[in-house]
Amino acid sequence: MTETATLLEVKKVTKRFPGVVALDEVSLSIEAGKVTALIGENGAGKSTLMKILSGVYLDFEGEFYYKGEPARFSDPKDAQQHGVAIIHQELNLIPYLTIAENIFLGRELVTQYGTMDKSRMRKRTQELLDRLKLKVNPDSQVFKLKVGQQQIVEIAKALLTDAELIIMDEPTSAITGAEVEVLFDIVADLKSQNKAVVYVSHKLDELFRIADNYVVLRDGKSIESGEMAGMTQDQLISKMVGRKIEVMRKTTDRGVCEPLLEVKNLSLKSRLKAGNVLSNVSFNIGKGEIVGLFGLMGAGRTELLETIFGLHPARSSGQVLLGGQSICCDSPARAIAAGLALVPEDRKKDGLVLGLGVKNNISLTTLQEMEQLGTLNDSKECELADHYISELRIKTPTKEQKAKNLSGGNQQKIVLAKWLATRPKVLLLDEPTRGIDINAKTEIYKLIIRLADEGLGILMVSSELPEILAISDRILVMAEGRLTGEFLASEASEDGILKKAISAMQ
C-alpha cells in the first residue's frame, strides 16, 4: 500500500441560503489516486457541496484546505486553474458552437499573431475524443449530437485541463452501456495517474464498481465516510435514509374510500426524443386522502402533475376523471374549472409574479370573482388577501408588499393561498416544502393534513422521504416514467421505497 496524500479537505463547512441551511458543518477529505463516492438523497446537499469545491459558491463558513494549505478559490476559473474540474449534470455547452469551440471556451489557444489557433485546438479535441472513443467530428455543432454524446463532450472538457481533482455529477445520467464502460476506463486511468475523482451518482451498483471511499450526506450533514470495500447496497441505503421520522398523521384505516381523482393510462411523449416521459400511469386518490409520490430526479413526477393539470395536451394520452366525470384538461383554465390546483415545483419561476404584491398574487386565480360591473373591486381583493394572510399566517408587513421581498416559506404560503382561493377538490403539490425552513415546513405539513381532513384529495410529490412518510396515507413510487411501487403508510419504509425508486434504473 502506498501512502495516500490528501488533496482537498474541508472541515465544518456551513452554507446558508435565505431561510435554509443547505450544509451544516460538513467535513470531507479527498485523497489523490482514489475515487470518492458522494452519496445522498435529493436535497441532501450534494450539489451545494460540489459548488463549494469547484469555486461557484464563495461565501461559506468553515475551513478549506487544498494540497495541505488553507485556500479559498476566488471563482470557478480560479478553481480550474488550481486543478479542480467539474462535469456538471446539467449540460453547460453552447449549442451552436462546435465541439472544439466548446471544449476550449474561455481558454482558447492563440497563435503568435494573437488569432485563434484553430488547427491546434481541433487536434487536441480530436485526441480527447479518441481517448473517449467518441466518433464524431470536432467541428460538429453540439446541438446536433445526442444527449449522451454531449455528456461525453462535457467530460472531454474536464479532461482538457490537467486537473488534479475531477468532480463528476451524475455523469452516467444520459449515457448507456458502452459509453459507461469507456467512462469507467477513463476513471481508472485517472486513478492510475494519481488524480482524485469525486463521483456522484444515484446508481449504487456503479459506485461499487469504481469507488474506493464513500461519503454519505443527509440533511446537509456529513453522516459517515469510509471505505467502499465491505459495504453492501442495503447498508449504504440505510445510511442515506437514517433520518428520524416524526410521524405527524395518525392515519386511520379509511378502508376503501370512493376515488375522487382517477388517472387512467396516462402517457406523455417526450419533447426531445422518441419514447415516453410517462408510460401508462394509472392511480386513484380518494376524498380526504394524502398520496405521496416519490421518485428520483428525472422519474417524471413533475411531468405527471403537469399532464394532469393540462399543460401538455398535444403530447399526452389517457384519461383523468374527477368525481367519476371525465375531465378534458387541455389547459390550466379548464383544469382549474374542473377543481384541480397545482402548486408548482419552482415557485419563483412558475408560482408567483414576484413583482406584484401579496394581495394581487393571491387574487390572481380568482379575479373573475373580484369583479363588479366590469371593474375589480379592491375591497373584495383585500378581504380575500386578509383572510389568507391570517389563516395561513403569512408574515408580511403589508398586503401590498411585493412577493419577491418575502422569505421562501411565506412565498410558498402565497402560492398555496392563491390556489386555495379557487376552492379546489384536488390539490397537486410539487415539492411543497422545497427550500424553506423547518418551521415553515411544519406549518405547511399541518396545513396539508388539515385540508385533507376537510375532504380535499392531495397528491404530494416530494424528494424528501421523511416528509412523504410523515404525512401520506399512501405512497406511490415512480421511476423512469412508470409507477414502480405502491405502499400503504403503515407498511412503508424508507429502504423499501428507495429500492423501488432505484431498482428500475438498473
Place this chain on the structure above:
Amino acid sequence: MPIAYSPKNLAKFQSLIALFLLCLALSILSDKFLTFSNLWNVMRQISVNICISVGMTLIVLTAGIDLSVGSVLALCGAITAGLLKNGIELPGQNLFIGFTVLGAILAGALSGSALGAFNGWAITKFNVPPFVATLAMLTVARGLTMLWTGGFPISGLGDTFLFIGTGWFLGIPVPVWISIVVVALAVFLTDKTRIGRYIYAIGGNESASRLSGINVNKVKIIVYTIAGALAAVGGIMVTSRLDSAQPNAGISYELDSIAAVVIGGTSLSGGRGSILGTVQGAIIIGVLNNGLVLLNVSPFWQQVVKGLVILLAVIIDKSNSKNE
C-alpha cells in the same frame, strides 16, 4: 420625517421634476417658449405621440414591443382620408359607396384594430417574437399605404374632418381632448379591470400567469389590437391636422413612442410601469423637441441630444429600481 422629502418618494416624481426644470430652462432661454400659441402647439403635437405611446405601454407591460405603429398610423390615416374623399367604387358593378366623416373615421380605426389583431395573432399563434412580427408589419403596412395612395398625398378633406386635428373645444385643442380621453380609459383599464391586472401579471411572469389559468394569448391579442386602434387614432389626428394623408407619415414614430414609454419608467422586460409615466415621458420628449427648435439647435444636434436624454433616463431608472 415628512415622506415627501424621502429620496424614494423623490424618485417617483423624477420625471415631473425633470420636466419642470426643462420648462424653466426653456422659458429663461427663449421668450417664445412660454406663450399660449407655442404651448398649445406643443400639446397638439404631443397628443399624437401620447395616443400611440399608451398602446405601446400596454404592449411593453406584457414584455412585448410594437415597431409597426408608425406604418399603421400612416395606413389608417390614408384609409380614412381616401374613403372620405373618394369613397369606394366596386369595379364592374356600378356601385359607389360614399363615406360620412364618422364612417371614414370608424373604418380607419377598425383597420388599425385589424392590423393590431393580426400582430397579436402572429405572435401568439406561431410564437413569433413581437420584435419580428411587428417589424414585418412595419414594412407591410407601409407598402399597403403606398398602394392605397399611389404614393401621393390625399388632401382637401373638408372642414368637418379638420375639426379633429385643428379645432378647439372649451378653450382646449381637440387633439388634447382626445388624448385625455385615451389616457383616462387606459388608466381605467390598467388599474381597475381584470385585463389590466393580467397585463401586469403576464409581463411579470408569463409562466406563472399561464399556470394560474389566465388565457395569456387572448390577453396579448387584445393588447396588440388596442395598440393598433390607437395608432389609427393617431393617424386620423395627423391627417386632420395637415388636411392631408401623407404616404410617408409616421416614419420613425415607433422610436419616439418607445422613448416615451422608457423615459416614463416602464421596464422593457415587462410587468413594471404605468400609463401616467408614459404621458410624462411623451411630454418631456415633446417639450424637448420644441425647445431645441426654438433655440435654433441644428436638426442634427437635436437627434444627438434626444438620444442622450433617452439613455440618461434609462440609466437613472435602472439605478432607482436597484435601490427598491
